[in-house]
Amino acid sequence: MKWKDQQKKALTKQMQLNYIESELMNYYWHLAEWKRYDDEINKLKEEYNEKLNNPSIGGSIVKMPDGNQENSPWQIELSGKIYLxxxxxxxxxxYLNRCDEWLSVCTPAQEKMFHQYVMIQQCTDAFxxxxxxxxxxxxxxxxxxxVLNKIYLNYFSKNVH
Structure with missing residues (x-):
């Protein structure tokens, strides 16, 4: 199946509710990914600073007296990885900010129940x-x-045909 070949379908309320719930169920996945990327960025920045402060010596590389090797291949490569x-x-x-914004419609009790049931337990055990x-x-x-209906009314109901 190719998405470009598909007919456009009008969004229904149920489609929107399913989307909202799935995004909130994926909250901790997005949080784990955010943390993983943050860890990678920190690791690459450490590597960058280590290479900058302790440049390799030898070969045919000419080191300037102030230690400046701006735009060297390793700097370009690491900067590119950090940027990505x-x-x-x-x-x-x-994603995380959007979910946090959506959950602002909850009362404290609703947030507690919704968080436990939907986001942590993935709607598996209401008891x-x-x-x-x-x-x-x-x-x-x-x-x-x-909660799903409140989010729908506050953020999505204008988009349904």
Missing amino acids: FEEKKSVEEM KAGQLTGFSENNVKKSRER
């Missing part, structure tokens, strides 16, 4: 989510629906 990871990190940050949060299983399920 920063781009990827900013995409993950966008356990209720036990962990101090609410009933029924309340957990209703809060999930309420």
Whole structure:
């Protein structure tokens, strides 16, 4: 199947609700990716500073007295890698910020239940989510629906045909 060959379909409320829930279920995946990119950036910056402060000696490289080797191949390569990871990190940050914004529609109790049931347990055990949060299983399920609908009304209802 090729997406370019597909007919455009009008967005429905259910499609939007599914999207919202899936994005919030993927919150910790995006957070893990953000952290992974941040770690890579820090590692590459350390490597960059290490090479800058302790340049290799020998071969036919001529080192300027002040140690300046601006735009050397290793600097260009490491700078490029850092830039790519920063781009990827900013995409993950966008997802995380959007989810945080969406969750601002929750009451503290709703956020507690929704976070446990949808984001941590991935909608697998409402009874356990209720036990962990101090609410009933029924309340957990209703809060999930309420939160999804609040997010939909605040951020998506204008986009549905």
